[in-house]
Amino acid sequence: MEKQSHEELGVKKPFLSGALVDVSVEDVKIVSDNVLLKMPQRSMKGRLKAHHEGRNIANILNRNVIDSNGKDIGVIADVMVDTDGWKFPSVLIKLNKDVLEFLRMDKCPDCERNVLLPMGKVKSIGDNVMLAIDKETMGNLVQKAPVKTM
Numbered sequence: 001m002e003k004q005s006h007e008e009l010g011v012k013k014p015f016l017s018g019a020l021v022d023v024s025v026e027d028v029k030i031v032s033d034n035v036l037l038k039m040p041q042r043s044m045k046g047r048l049k050a051h052h053e054g055r056n057i058a059n060i061l062n063r064n065v066i067d068s069n070g071k072d073i074g075v076i077a078d079v080m081v082d083t084d085g086w087k088f089p090s091v092l093i094k095l096n097k098d099v100l101e102f103l104r105m106d107k108c109p110d111c112e113r114n115v116l117l118p119m120g121k122v123k124s125i126g127d128n129v130m131l132a133i134d135k136e137t138m139g140n141l142v143q144k145a146p147v148k149t150m
Contacts, residue, residue: 021048025086057081057088060125065093067134068123073099076129077114090116091129103139117141 027047029038037044057079065074078092094114095103103111121141123132131138 023048031083060129063125064128065131066128067131067138069134071099071135072096073131073135073138080116088119090118091122092116099135102135111139 023035023037023044024047027038027044029036060076060079063076064072065076067073074093074095076091077094079088080090080092081087082089092114093116095111100111100113115138117131117138118141121131121133121138123130133141
């Protein structure tokens with residue numbers, strides 16, 4: 001945020017950086033290379049919230065992914081965003097080499113290193129991303145709908 005923006009919105013500027021604020025999705029018109037808001041900046045006063053670090057997608061990128069049997073299967077490479085409904089339908093998992101070899105050998109010969117998994121298969125997100133399924137079940141899901149990315 002620029003200095004003028006801080007003053008206009010009544011947001012206190014940190015000493016060495018710009019302020020981070022959260023904007024409600026209801027106030028967003030479109031997301032492309034930039035975020036376009038539905039109203040002019042001066043109308044946003046009182047609608048902005050203090051930024052909450054725990055809500056950042058960036059905070060789960062590169063976190064370890066653990067299956068329901070406690071096995072480390074890879075890391076979160078990306079999170080897919082549906083900007084029409086503002087939902088997160090799936091996560092992109094970069095599989096560990098041994099898991100990829102297992103899936104190729106037994107379940108999914110055409111599997112790529114990165115696979116999309118529906119967000120509904122994620123049980124919890126904390127220090128690690130815990131799945132509600134094991135790697136065998138994940139292999140069956142990927143086999144039914146192989147996804148080649150990157």
